[in-house]
Amino acid sequence: MSSTTTTTKDHPQLAAIFNRDEPRVNWHDETLWWVRAKRDIAAHKLPEWELLRETASQIKNNVLSNLSSYLEQFEANAIKNGVIVHWAANAEEHNHIVHQLLSERGINRMVKSKSMLTEECHLNEFLAQRGIDVIDSDLGERIVQLAGEPPSHIVLPCIHKKKEEIGDIFHEHLGSAKGESDPKILTETARQHLREIFLTRRAALTGVNFAIAQTGEIVICTNEGNADMGAHLADIHIASMGMEKIIPERKHLGVFLRLLTRSATGQPITTYSSHFSKPQDGKEIHIIIVDNGRSIQLGREDFRNSLKCIRCGACMNTCPVYRKSGGHSYHTAVAGPIGSILAPNLDMEKYADLPFASTLCGSCSNVCPVKIDIHDQLYKWRQVIVKAGYTPKAKTIAMKGMAFTLASPTLYRAAGKMGRWTFKHAPFAVNNGANPWYKHREMPKAPEQSFGEWYAKRKENKK
Amino acid sequence: MKVALFVPCYVDQFYPKAAIATLELLEKLGCEVHYPKNQTCCGQPMANSGYEHLTGGCNNLFIDNFSGFDYIVCPSGSCTLHIKEHLHSNENEGLATEIRKRVFELTEFLVDILQVKTLEASFPYKVGMHQSCHGLRGLHIAQMTELVAPPFSKPTQLLSMVKGLELVPLSRADDCCGFGGTFCVVEEAVSSKMGKDRVNDHIAHGAQYITSADLSCLMHLEGILRRETSDVKVIHIAEILNHSI
Numbered sequence: 227m228s229s230t231t232t233t234t235k236d237h238p239q240l241a242a243i244f245n246r247d248e249p250r251v252n253w254h255d256e257t258l259w260w261v262r263a264k265r266d267i268a269a270h271k272l273p274e275w276e277l278l279r280e281t282a283s284q285i286k287n288n289v290l291s292n293l294s295s296y297l298e299q300f301e302a303n304a305i306k307n308g309v310i311v312h313w314a315a316n317a318e319e320h321n322h323i324v325h326q327l328l329s330e331r332g333i334n335r336m337v338k339s340k341s342m343l344t345e346e347c348h349l350n351e352f353l354a355q356r357g358i359d360v361i362d363s364d365l366g367e368r369i370v371q372l373a374g375e376p377p378s379h380i381v382l383p384c385i386h387k388k389k390e391e392i393g394d395i396f397h398e399h400l401g402s403a404k405g406e407s408d409p410k411i412l413t414e415t416a417r418q419h420l421r422e423i424f425l426t427r428r429a430a431l432t433g434v435n436f437a438i439a440q441t442g443e444i445v446i447c448t449n450e451g452n453a454d455m456g457a458h459l460a461d462i463h464i465a466s467m468g469m470e471k472i473i474p475e476r477k478h479l480g481v482f483l484r485l486l487t488r489s490a491t492g493q494p495i496t497t498y499s500s501h502f503s504k505p506q507d508g509k510e511i512h513i514i515i516v517d518n519g520r521s522i523q524l525g526r527e528d529f530r531n532s533l534k535c536i537r538c539g540a541c542m543n544t545c546p547v548y549r550k551s552g553g554h555s556y557h558t559a560v561a562g563p564i565g566s567i568l569a570p571n572l573d574m575e576k577y578a579d580l581p582f583a584s585t586l587c588g589s590c591s592n593v594c595p596v597k598i599d600i601h602d603q604l605y606k607w608r609q610v611i612v613k614a615g616y617t618p619k620a621k622t623i624a625m626k627g628m629a630f631t632l633a634s635p636t637l638y639r640a641a642g643k644m645g646r647w648t649f650k651h652a653p654f655a656v657n658n659g660a661n662p663w664y665k666h667r668e669m670p671k672a673p674e675q676s677f678g679e680w681y682a683k684r685k686e687n688k689k
Numbered sequence: 690m691k692v693a694l695f696v697p698c699y700v701d702q703f704y705p706k707a708a709i710a711t712l713e714l715l716e717k718l719g720c721e722v723h724y725p726k727n728q729t730c731c732g733q734p735m736a737n738s739g740y741e742h743l744t745g746g747c748n749n750l751f752i753d754n755f756s757g758f759d760y761i762v763c764p765s766g767s768c769t770l771h772i773k774e775h776l777h778s779n780e781n782e783g784l785a786t787e788i789r790k791r792v793f794e795l796t797e798f799l800v801d802i803l804q805v806k807t808l809e810a811s812f813p814y815k816v817g818m819h820q821s822c823h824g825l826r827g828l829h830i831a832q833m834t835e836l837v838a839p840p841f842s843k844p845t846q847l848l849s850m851v852k853g854l855e856l857v858p859l860s861r862a863d864d865c866c867g868f869g870g871t872f873c874v875v876e877e878a879v880s881s882k883m884g885k886d887r888v889n890d891h892i893a894h895g896a897q898y899i900t901s902a903d904l905s906c907l908m909h910l911e912g913i914l915r916r917e918t919s920d921v922k923v924i925h926i927a928e929i930l931n932h933s934i
Contacts, residue, residue: 238875238876241878242875244699245879259861272837274838276838293767340690382774436729498828501858524862546865546883547876550879550886582872582875582876584869584872585822585865585867585870585883586822587826587865588825588826589835589865590825592833592835603731605736605737607737608737609739609740611739613742617739621738622740625735625740626743629735629740629743629746629747632727632729632732632746633746634728634750635729635750636726636748638698639730640699646702661874662874662875663874665877666884666912667912667913667915669911670699670703673704673706675699675706676702677700677709678701678724680705
């Protein structure tokens with residue numbers, strides 16, 4: 227399914243590389259399954275869980291149906307609060323706005339808390355090229371940043387790293403003792419390192435979990451308090467938000483806060499759920515509302531409700547393909563099932579492989595706290611991608627041949643007979659390296675007769 | 690009760706025993722079973738690969754074969770789900786709609802329509818139940834672990850009627866086996882790893898047989914078991930329910 231015009235590896239290739247180290251795959255799979263199990267325990271403690279999901283889904287449906295008016299309401303209220311609001315049509319505009327805000331104030335160092343939107347926009351690289359140093363303050367993000375890698379998970383950015391590897395990274399970059407892998411000691415090392423950053427950075431960028439139209443305030447959820455540390459100490463707080471982050475009223479927030487972290491990590495709530503409404507005296511808050519393809523997705527009837535996503539990551543933790551292929555195999559900022567329905571909207575050719583990186587098992591749709599029909603959308607993206615011509619020619623030819631054969635009982639019976647004969651008498655024709663099934667699995671044994679043949683004989687004997 | 694037996698193409702060709710067991714079981718339970726002989730495939734392999742637009746021929750053939758029955762019963766959750774969700778026809782949408790309402794996976798047919806309470810079956814082995822994803826989350830023949838909802842399982846309800854059968858618990862009750870149609874070859878590495886992990890869960894819990902309401906999963910798991918020269922065997926649930934010593 228690899229694209230013909232790019233040389234980058236696709237999901238099957240990257241997943242195969244990931245699977246060369248089976249003990250590591252087992253470790254990755256078990257770690258994420260443990261998170262899924264924690265989610266189950268947390269969800270089962272709330273008898274009203276399914277009602278909460280339905281409520282959240284309906285609130286978000288309402289938001290998507292009235293997005294422009296909620297955005298205008300949010301903007302008006304934010305401005306009233308003394309916040310400066312910017313609109314960015316795409317990643318480039320977003321990055322330019324951030325750069326301008328910093329350069330106008332002579333700032334060349336910024337601290338940033340977790341924002342998948344800035345990953346999507348490749349903000350760090352953009353600013354680095356312009357001489358601005360960005361330090362990620364979320365512990366997991368800081369680890370992958372030091373390792374020179376993108377996050378592999380939207381909630382657990384360094385879930386693919388073992389503590390010993392983190393110890394090595396910290397030894398190299400932060401001066402921790404060689405061979406130190408005690409999480410408590412490593413966390414303390416990071417804390418001391420980040421404290422100095424928080425105290426010295428004049429600008430802080432954060433993401434946005436929820437933007438409340440009614441009040442113009444934004445809500446940021448973290449476990450480490452790093453968004454608060456950055457934003458409170460800096461002179462300028464820049465908050466980047468995807469335009470779908472809106473919720474209509476404050477009272478709706480409770481529904482989402484109860485769902486978000488239970489779905490993400492099995493905690494009842496994030497340690498910090500901080501509301502930012504107006505800047506402190508002498509300081510600034512800027513909110514950048516980013517489209518970057520979201521309007522297009524909103525216009526795709528089959529895929530619009532992917533914009534309900536609150537980025538909890540539950541679909542990744544439950545996805546057996548994600549667990550056994552790793553976040554980096556999705557080669558996009560948001561990995562896993564949700565990423566696989568979001569990415570083709572941004573670049574259908576580049577991400578043509580992702581909707582196929584699923585067995586359509588449907589677990590994702592059923593853990594999703596806002597009830598996105600993820601696996602149905604994966605199926606629908608496959609249809610769109612094939613029709614757009616982003617599948618290998620050989621596959622299309624094979625499918626046409628198959629469809630032709632299966633539409634004819636005579637051809638089907640002949641092909642079946644021939645196939646079974648081959649399996650039995652010329653197994654080398656299928657049991658070879660050209661057959662991907664055979665690499666790790668035996669082919670089915672071919673019976674003497676098909677059910678159809680057996681049935682015809684039985685009918686004959688009964689006469 | 691006129692029942693049409695819908696035998697998925699790969700079951701017809703590679704696992705006729707499961708289809709025979711389904712037929713015999715339905716007859717034992719008093720159904721008048723017909724096997725429309727020109728049936729081939731539900732069209733799912735093309736549709737799940739993104740080629741639903743090529744399934745018109747299969748759809749019309751399916752409608753020709755399966756119109757006019759009280760029920761259509763299939764020993765596969767996945768193929769049943771495909772028909773329920775995707776059988777359409779420009780020429781005969783009325784007939785297609787009728788079929789979509791009348792098609793049932795075997796265990797849901799036995800529990801919901803025939804309301805089977807007892808079975809004359811025995812199978813004195815330790816059995817692991819593999820929930821096929823399409824049966825589970827698509828047809829809802831059992832409760833999935835994702836939802837906060839009362840547990841139930843039509844397949845295990847039936848297995849509990851079988852003498853001597855001991856159902857083994859699993860660490861992961863409903864994780865996918867990794868078959869996924871063309872996924873099993875396109876994503877060969879992940880697919881086979883998923884299958885291997887499912888097999889190991891059953892083996893670790895002492896299963897002698899792995900059963901399921903879907904043979905596509907079992908075909909996948911069997912491929913892995915045989916490669917590992919394991920003694921554990923796969924068996925379709927119809928063969929257990931139809932099994933007597």
